[in-house]
Amino acid sequence: MNKFTRFDIHEIIPKKESVLRNMGVPKGKNVSNKADGLISMAMDIFSDESRPVGIHSEILKNEFESTFEGQGKNAKDTPLQHVIPHSNRLALFALTMGKDVCEKIGVLFNDNNFALGSILDAVASLSADKAVSTYERNFSNELLKRQNNQSDNTVLSYSPGYCGWHISGQKKLFQYLHPEKIGISLNDNYLMNPLKSVTGLLVSGKDKIHIFKANYPFCRSCKDASCQGRMKRIINLRKGNERKSD
């Protein structure tokens, strides 16, 4: 069954510091009043123009097998293949920041307002990332309420186009979830419109299933190795919980 989520903009909009880090400004470095003003302006535009919304639907492991197979272009071995068998609940999701804010970014670039356009682009991308984290938390809470989940469970998302799951996997994901219902379409190159949209699989399971060695062949060309930060967060959270119960 499809469920819809309307995200609270205040919950997902990034802090100014995060926007600066995203733009490559080192921590603690002061920026000019002009740059500071542009960031404030971009955040105001994002608040006015974005309509963050999501859709998710639980999927059984055997149903997901065919979705994951996609067009048969995945890497031979992927983290998900090892995570799924040990998971306890799965849900496909799609979310978008909406078409208006994406059009606004395009208009700013067309008007040669690259500075504001780039900052708004960064704000929208960071907000989409935060919306994914919100989805992970919400799905975890949803399962806890239904008592399908235990306290040492973690929900993490995995997306087509990353970690060996070929981008063409979007097609089957769309066939199952129908993100068109929240205004997201897919073109022949598997790119989504609006651009500031994310799809993926929410995987619930014991913390340890999300911990793995990132030594797959495709890891060599991975630019941000985001799995490392995610694994570190899980390990630190678990350590913190253990200290509390000591």
Ligand code: SF4
């Ligand atoms: S290093 Fe990159 S490609 Fe490899 S598992 Fe981590 S995030 Fe995925």
